[in-house]
Amino acid sequence: MDQRRADKIRETLEQLIITGAFADGERLDEIRLSERFSVSRTPLREAFQMLAASGLLELVPRRGAYVRHPGIIELVEMFEVMAELEGMCGRLAARRLTNDGLGAIKQAAEDCETALGSGNADAYYSENERFHNLLYEASGNSFLAAEARKLQRRLQPFRRMQLRVRGRMKQSMDEHRTIVAALEAGNAGAAERALRDHIAVQGEKFNDLMAQYNQSKPKRAV
Amino acid sequence: MDQRRADKIRETLEQLIITGAFADGERLDEIRLSERFSVSRTPLREAFQMLAASGLLELVPRRGAYVRHPGIIELVEMFEVMAELEGMCGRLAARRLTNDGLGAIKQAAEDCETALGSGNADAYYSENERFHNLLYEASGNSFLAAEARKLQRRLQPFRRMQLRVRGRMKQSMDEHRTIVAALEAGNAGAAERALRDHIAVQGEKFNDLMAQYNQSKPKRAV
DNA sequence: ACTGCGTGTTTTGTATACAAAAATCTTGAC
């Protein structure tokens, strides 16, 4: 089952949905899209399936595929779960972390600082992602790491957005230091709390951000 | 996109995989299966996609679909995450639970007791599932509830299996009482701990069970 | 004018046909 084209289409559509090129609730026309991508409906529909599985589309039988942007409530819920997962990663990592693993995480944290110093938000974001991914792996639980990555990926655009909040980058960096210190000390409870708060604050900041930004967002028809 | 047939096939295949009718690592032949279900390859492939998304199949490009039974390590990892999710549900539920919600949960717990009294393991299992599902909902976080249900569903056959352990049903019931008491008292910490342990012990018991049972399980070729 | 029904169109779901890649088998050289 070669997802060569289907997978490429999935990625493209994913970006289009995430970046908001498709509005919430919009119906995706199979024929028009297949013409746009110069493929038949078959790989396109496979892409639909995958996107639906990750929650970006809703497939209504005999009706079509509808873009499904998470509402503010769902987003807060997702951040809440993300905070828990990251906290769990921290707790486990504090107990299971090897010297090499800790070294890699410290390195990633330093790279974050460098990016922060240069004021490059994109670089900071990418290093930050690496920092967190290393942490997921350090939990020693591959399933947990995979789930965390999956959710992180879905929250990606919103995390990114909230880095724009004034002073958030610096605050985030401070939190990283707390996290690293807890990991280094092998303090599971402290690592868990630090990480949970680190994410939870993102959810809250995001909530604030949306409150002012998102005044007139049209809700999709069900 | 009418998954009428595709969805039916997915369910059937899901059961066949879960019950072990297909061995781990076995390659599923599209043509043979489509003949067996009297459908074309198209809906069958859609079913494959869905099963791959939930981790029951692995789709190797240009190679085919391979059954993917979780190994013992992955199962323990999944139980570990399940414990965390359920604990989180308990923590949130203890704070957010309404009187009606609490009543429903207490009722479900009682139904569990009834089933336990009658010695009917299947009934106990089904009531137990209801108890837990109510708890997920009571967390007030729909996304969390959905994730919990998804993982519960995937662990279902293994949870069921471990209920066969001697005295486990009674012990499980005692734990339910502790959980309900914590919820009733609105004690978030106690509810979280009780639920996390409730699931964690399942993972451990399961581990024991497998250690003796699973001596000569053939590992699939990668 | 509004509602209910029927026809025609659009669109989804499924089957089949076709292309290309992988697997298998055959044949020949050493």
Next chain:
DNA sequence: GTCAAGATTTTTGTATACAAAACACGCAGT
């Protein structure tokens, strides 16, 4: 007898053809 290269067969991925369900529009009746 073994191994390798080429031909043949399977099998996957994609395109297209077809069936049926949903939708839209118009028309008749009240």
